[in-house]
Amino acid sequence: MSSGVNDARRGTGGGPVAQDEAEVARQLRDKIAAQFGRSLHIRTLDTGSCAVCEQEIRLLTAPHYDLHRLGFFFTPAPRHADLLLVTGPMVRAFDLAARKTYEAMPGPKVVVATGACALGGVYPPDPFVHGQVGEVLPVDVWIPGCPPSPLALLYGLGVAVGRLAEKTPGLTFIADEDPSGGET
Amino acid sequence: MPMWFARGLRRGVVTTRYPARPDRSSAFLPAPPAFRPRQLTRETADRMIAVCPSTALSRPEKGDGEVGGVLVFDVGACTACGRCAEAAPHAVTSSGEFELAATARSALIKKIPLLGEAR
Numbered sequence: 001m002s003s004g005v006n007d008a009r010r011g012t013g014g015g016p017v018a019q020d021e022a023e024v025a026r027q028l029r030d031k032i033a034a035q036f037g038r039s040l041h042i043r044t045l046d047t048g049s050c051a052v053c054e055q056e057i058r059l060l061t062a063p064h065y066d067l068h069r070l071g072f073f074f075t076p077a078p079r080h081a082d083l084l085l086v087t088g089p090m091v092r093a094f095d096l097a098a099r100k101t102y103e104a105m106p107g108p109k110v111v112v113a114t115g116a117c118a119l120g121g122v123y124p125p126d127p128f129v130h131g132q133v134g135e136v137l138p139v140d141v142w143i144p145g146c147p148p149s150p151l152a153l154l155y156g157l158g159v160a161v162g163r164l165a166e167k168t169p170g171l172t173f174i175a176d177e178d179p180s181g182g183e184t
Numbered sequence: 185m186p187m188w189f190a191r192g193l194r195r196g197v198v199t200t201r202y203p204a205r206p207d208r209s210s211a212f213l214p215a216p217p218a219f220r221p222r223q224l225t226r227e228t229a230d231r232m233i234a235v236c237p238s239t240a241l242s243r244p245e246k247g248d249g250e251v252g253g254v255l256v257f258d259v260g261a262c263t264a265c266g267r268c269a270e271a272a273p274h275a276v277t278s279s280g281e282f283e284l285a286a287t288a289r290s291a292l293i294k295k296i297p298l299l300g301e302a303r
Contacts, residue, residue, distance in 0.1 A: 121261025156285030
């Protein structure tokens with residue numbers, strides 16, 4: 001199964017040396033931005049989440065956020081999907097279904113891990129869950145949050161299609177010192 | 185004909201790139217913490233790690249490829265529950281960030297320097 005995005009990210013589809021790889025990744029990103037720039041179909045996949053991520057995802061279609069004005073649409077079938085929005089900690093019982101869903105999607109395709117469970121924050125790996133989506137599917141974009149708000153999801157989708165630049169590498173999570181000096 | 189439809193036809197804009205302004209509600213949403221390094225001693229860090237219900241906070245010892253003297257904050261694992269802020273209100277504040285999507289998992293792991301620790 002060939003998937004342009006994932007091949008480029010992992011370097012399997014790239015050239016023999018690293019600089020070619022970066023170049024291929026850049027070209028693919030441009031291609032995705034051009035191809036998915038105005039119409040992207042999303043399939044959601046719940047791998048054992050508590051359904052709060054789903055509530056937030058459903059809110060995207062409400063008039064307030066109006067996902068469709070951005071050119072994003074939900075589709076009920078992976079065959080029509082360009083992007084797989086995965087929630088939950090990836091329960092082991094779901095392995096086959098997750099792989100089949102991924103394989104049913106036409107390439108190029110993007111996998112987005114959504115929420116702290118999917119990113120490996122909430123459940124440690126045990127006999128029932130993998131603990132993170134990355135164990136089973138090749139993840140391209142990670143959206144933190146418990147749950148990620150609809151705005152965080154919109155931003156993540158924008159990053160996934162190469163429409164928005166990601167801010168995270170520049171964030172330090174170091175606050176300015178308390179002006180009052182603080183009390184230790 | 186609705187005005188937005190006429191405007192869209194005139195401008196030739198089919199879709200929007202991103203909301204022009206952040207939502208007003210975004211100011212009230214729970215956000216991951218931001219830390220004040222000058223208030224962040226090893227004891228404070230350990231107190232926060234003890235109350236963190238997810239695996240977002242850790243303090244690796246020096247050696248084994250780890251730098252030591254830092255609080256490692258995994259933004260991806262953080263559920264923004266606010267328990268660290270409750271445990272150490274002087275050292276933690278809300279970052280207010282929600283645009284946190286990343287194309288590399290490692291970009292979500294932040295190192296916060298601890299007070300008076302050699303690195």
